[in-house]
Amino acid sequence: MQNNTILLAQLNPIVADIEYNYNKALECIKQAQKKDIKLVAFPEMFLLGYPPMDIIERYPLIVEENIKYLEKLSLECKDISVLIGFCEFNKEKCGRKYFNSVAYINNTKIEKIMRKSLLPTYSEFSESRYFQAADFISKDRIINFNSLHAGIIICEEGWNDFDFFKKPLYKIDPVETLIKEQKPDFLINLSASPTRTKKEQLLNNMLSHCAKKYSLPILYVNQSGSTDCITFSGTSRAYDKNGNLIARAKSFEEDFFEVNIFNNTQNRIEPLPKGLEKTLNSQKEFSLDYEPDLERTYLTIISAIKDYFKKNGFKRAVLGLSGGLDSSACAVLLTDALGKENVTGVSMPSKITSSQSKNDAKELAHNLGINFFEIPIKDMADASSNTFNKVFDEIQNTWGEFRYKAPLTFDNIQARSRAMILWGISNEFSSTLPIATSDKSELYMGYATINGDMSGGFAPICDVTKTKLFALARWMNENRKTKNAIPEAILTKPPGAELAINPKTGKPLLAEEALMPYEFLDEVIWRLENLQQRADEMLKEVFLYEKKHLVTPEQKKLWLQKFAQRVQFAQFKWSIMPPGPIVDSRSINRAEYIQPITSKLKF
């Protein structure tokens, strides 16, 4: 009796840590051998770890090692077949240094090498920098599995269907070629495909479409885990020849995922992150109903924090707790990723900080059970102010009339004194990383202080807009084991940095007074990122905010102008932001957006 189970090895590699990845693969193969499984499929580039980035150009030893370990691994594959991604030297006369390849190991021999033909080079992908695009040779893509033929596809090669995509990126469709020329019985796609808003929907629809179109079962294996800004959800799966989902692995964790393509009853279908099924219907306009994407957002950030700390040898996070939304949401995420004993919140009040804010911060820390310290920054801020004031008059005498009237300088002294304390703690205590708490809406506006709140070793919410962050905070309050960790007061008070006083109100300046309503701002961001709309087009659209509030055309125009001006100047700040997880379908994250500074944006 043949064992028709295929093991999809949904694992979490470390880039360039070949030995670590090898051991993970070996353990998995041994388990499969014990169970008499005949075929194990690993994700794309698994031995080297994906994404490779520029280190493979500069440290070719990494690539040599992954070849050495591939050969070593093949010897362990007695009576079993293995498909595993690795980085191959390109020994041809011309072209780039490497191929993005898959080895087919059969009973201790490397029988075939398959070289990726379509190389994604957009957003977070930069494969054309390192890899030569191979000609697609369909006969190399067929392997035997019991009495069947499996056709092998490497990630992007499966994303160019001429019917499914309005404007495919490449002129050839390897899936079509493979099926036409070799008539395989089923397909396996080996991938390293990052998670994004709406990506699950796209992936599911595309794979289902292809299975149905060619009347062929499709298996898809993806890695889990995070590398810097990029997170992989796993969620490996299989579709039958009618395009129906028949198996799905866990999301955002490793999973030795066994799929039986002849006996569906043996397959498991793990649930997607809560609500994500709903996004399987396309969401084509801006909406404040973030609910279907909140668990995925949460899991993406948790995975990113966890792996950034673990893979880089950090243990503890330290962050400022202002009693506001951004730092509170970060504290909850860090607690869930690292454990409460490894998170330290520091309240660093200044003379502007209200006692309400101080209490909210304290209550949050108490609810989470994290370490908490209060360090007033008055002495530091005073010493800085005094030092500055002595010299500013002198500078003004030299330079003349260039001095600003706005109290921006003192506002920033407070934010920078706080960052100085957090970095000081990081310097004094081992394995401790300060956290940058800026959110996406404020980063777009440049509403963050250099060497202040935007400084840190990692930025957990840099790709979450403010309105989505409010929704995420409420979601966490409802869905975490400990309910309502974030005090209600934090969720109801309007955001404000408490760095300056609004002369009109005599109270701390609110962010929406300094910027524009977040609901409006977040829709501008959404339209820019998802539709590439410009100001004159947006002027004609009715915004969600306008359905609830009276906004004159003049006001709307002013807000759009403010947006354009602030984005122009904010680009420098984006370029020096620490890494943080990519979450949205588009972002300004360094890992996916090549940021110009010297340029004139047209909006």
Next chain:
Amino acid sequence: MQNNTILLAQLNPIVADIEYNYNKALECIKQAQKKDIKLVAFPEMFLLGYPPMDIIERYPLIVEENIKYLEKLSLECKDISVLIGFCEFNKEKCGRKYFNSVAYINNTKIEKIMRKSLLPTYSEFSESRYFQAADFISKDRIINFNSLHAGIIICEEGWNDFDFFKKPLYKIDPVETLIKEQKPDFLINLSASPTRTKKEQLLNNMLSHCAKKYSLPILYVNQSGSTDCITFSGTSRAYDKNGNLIARAKSFEEDFFEVNIFNNTQNRIEPLPKGLEKTLNSQKEFSLDYEPDLERTYLTIISAIKDYFKKNGFKRAVLGLSGGLDSSACAVLLTDALGKENVTGVSMPSKITSSQSKNDAKELAHNLGINFFEIPIKDMADASSNTFNKVFDEIQNTWGEFRYKAPLTFDNIQARSRAMILWGISNEFSSTLPIATSDKSELYMGYATINGDMSGGFAPICDVTKTKLFALARWMNENRKTKNAIPEAILTKPPGAELAINPKTGKPLLAEEALMPYEFLDEVIWRLENLQQRADEMLKEVFLYEKKHLVTPEQKKLWLQKFAQRVQFAQFKWSIMPPGPIVDSRSINRAEYIQPITSKLKF
């Protein structure tokens, strides 16, 4: 009598400032019309500005505008032919959004569109992200010039000669195809090609080789100016059919460059930056003889500072003057780029700062004639220390045994207090940018303080190693109008941050005590970047430093291990460095090196 002069429009565009670029082009065309010049050739992508970066994906209005202005420009081209680079929408059924194209305008009509076929995607280039690689159609590449046929090549298309390059990147050589199929009388290459160490040598040899190989004159037009980290030297030129240089434009500035391909006596050959001719012979080993590259290095950095400030609307630079080499060299470069009235040096002594250092800083500022202030940081550093100390014991009680013994925390308070003052000045006074003074050797070692000396709006010397910086400083002392601006004491004392005391000597800790000899370190960097050598290979090589000093194999191994360890941790710091000019043939500059943080380097 026909006018056989061709105008190579070596100009400096601003990315996405289409109107600015259009006006520059128009002015140039009008001058040519007055002189009855029949053909003007602009650099690649001139109307949009190069490099385009990700803004063209998100702000398609930029591309629409460049099309509009191209049409407008064509109407101005009465009785003249113009070749000009622009960004074209790709209206084909599949592929990327844009083409990197050249328009051939003849007597007010756009007669031909030429689409780039080879798209550089490495180092500072990322063209495959935006552009579709076009099929190379040779008949589209021919234009009439008087009674001759000119063949047009777009930048990278000229860089794939199968004889010249050992391993060409692409499978086709457009130059060969064009010459074979269309038999042009001469070639024009429209480029946007950044300057690097040894690039002039490569460019000259390659163009000369091709002219000789095909027995055809070649004209080459390049842009000047800088965008963020990338600098273009200009240096447009022409070779006769024997491969001899017959004309060369100015370097590092704009030049309306007229070339007469039939009457060589009318052509000018501008000198290269001093000494650069010498590098026309390849330099294949590490050397401290930087002299042939120093004027180019100087001009590259000057261009980068000048354009970063001008194009982004900044006027004044403010930097800390420690009396050390890094800040002194930066001060000279800023003075020459921005004018002495726009540079402010601030001496910010702490208790460790020697009076010698203070005097050296003062003397330098005096020699340069820049503004100078002294702001002791004692009060700020004390207030921070006091604040910290109160809380560190409390944290230690909570966390246990994780506290470091090294005085790193206090060292960094000093560096961060200084950066706080510089950013404070930038906040308080308009159009003023703080400068990050870290050099390349120290960045490699992570020997720079986050939110301290590595913080700023621009980092002029981030791609200059310490030994080269010493040479550059001496070169500036000799070659600037005002000689010896940098006091000799600064050039002779060993580098040190003056942040900590060496317990062994009781004196401020020297950088080479904390790291390793710079001469050794810089050779490690050179071997890594240029030869991709690894530790075991370097162990076998005899370093320049070893020819002068006794170094045991154990010591060498220890230094190499230290290098590897520090680089592993320094990668985070590189990722948050402000922009600064790319100077060397390889760098760790954000604009050319995709920086992984989570990864395990193998060295």
